[in-house]
Amino acid sequence: MAKKPGSTPQAMRNRAAKTAAAMASPAAVAQSQPKKKTSPAQFAKEVRAEMRKITWTSRKETWITSVMVAIMVALAAIFFTVVDFGLQFGVTQILKLATAG
Template sequence: MKARAAKTAAAMAPAGQASALKAEAAPKKRVSPTKFFEQVMAEAKKITWTSRKETWITSLMVFVMVVMTSIFFFVVDWVLRTGVTQILALANAG
């Protein structure tokens, strides 16, 4: 399927870009497991972790937003329930 997509893209691309797309579609060379894990460790060293304070503030903000959202939906549910109850009461009275 990827080969078909690459052929379609190459056919639709301007003449100068067709060769670049063909080279991009070629399978990549396999990397040895040792080299792979070296690359993984190198990338892992680039990770920047959030501080304890940032994590605490973010968690607190999530909690506040959950509370606000639940209050909002509680009020909306109460208003709709009251409205529907009133409409049904009118229908049963008549």
């Protein structure tokens, strides 16, 4: 039987350490990591660098997505209207049978 990749004791310890770090309380994480002091200029540079990574949707993609949402809303409205009328009809028929007898 072949051995699964990553099933060595060292790999298991590494995964356990990662899990423990992820499960640590925010207070413990905050204490273990010293706060970095950044200047306002450095902060602005980092913000600009992150803003360059953003990809915006095109006008065409936004329009197509909006139309698809409108179509799905209309289909959901029709579906729930049909289900509502069906349930109303069924309950009405049951109540007619109960009062007729």
